[in-house]
Amino acid sequence: MSNRTGLLRIRLLRGINLAIRDAPTRSSDPYVVISTANQKFKSRVVKKNCNPQWNEEFTLSITDINTPIKLAVFDKDRFTKDDGMGDAEIDIKPYIECLNMGLESLPKGCVVKRVQPSRSNNLADESPCVWNDGKIIQDMTLRLQNVECGEIAIQIQLFNASGIKGMRTYSLS
Known part of the structure; x- marks a missing residue:
């Protein structure tokens, strides 16, 4: 495997119809964790909102397009363990084909x-x-799994992408 990498920019845009996890307020306090191999990023918490707007960017180092990029949504709780609100995987192979x-x-x-x-x-x-x-640039709306409802809108862009395993030689500036 090549030790050269590409950088994948993930723009976390918004959540759509996320699950309610706080019964008294009929809402949630969602945040997103994006992880791959040895990298992990966490968004800010949006209080009392099942349709949050994050508009945050994260940059991951990619060496192999077959390594899964995982996205998990949680409800922030003050005194107990944060509640899961679903998860999804980001498939970058179609993007690499482009x-x-x-x-x-x-x-x-x-x-x-x-x-x-x-x-x-x-x-x-x-x-x-x-x-x-x-x-x-690829826009994606990901349907969350392991939850009753919810979607996450993201946008991806790869740059400095020379030498990634599973990808033909290609370099973007």
Whole structure:
């Protein structure tokens, strides 16, 4: 395996119809944990909101596209263990396929690929990979598992991506 890496920027945008975990207020105090291999990031807590807006960015170092990127949502509790509110995995393989196409001359806003929801991904809706100012960005709405309801909207972008295992040589500036 190459010791070179790429950096994956994950924009955590918002939660949609997240589960209620605080019965008295009929809401939750959600936060998100994003993890892979030996990295872990935690968002801020949004108080009393089942449709939170985070608008936070996290940058993960990626060496192998087959290493899962996990996203877990929790309800912050003051005196007890935080309650789980679902989880999902972020699949970057379709995004990597778009990078490997070598599409340097596309017009801004061109949709390179549309990834459809399936049993093998956590997508709640179609997920477009879009060419924008020399970069490919993928918007995703992930359906949370192991919970009665809830989705998380994110956006991903890979940069400095030369030498990642499972990816053809490609470098973005």
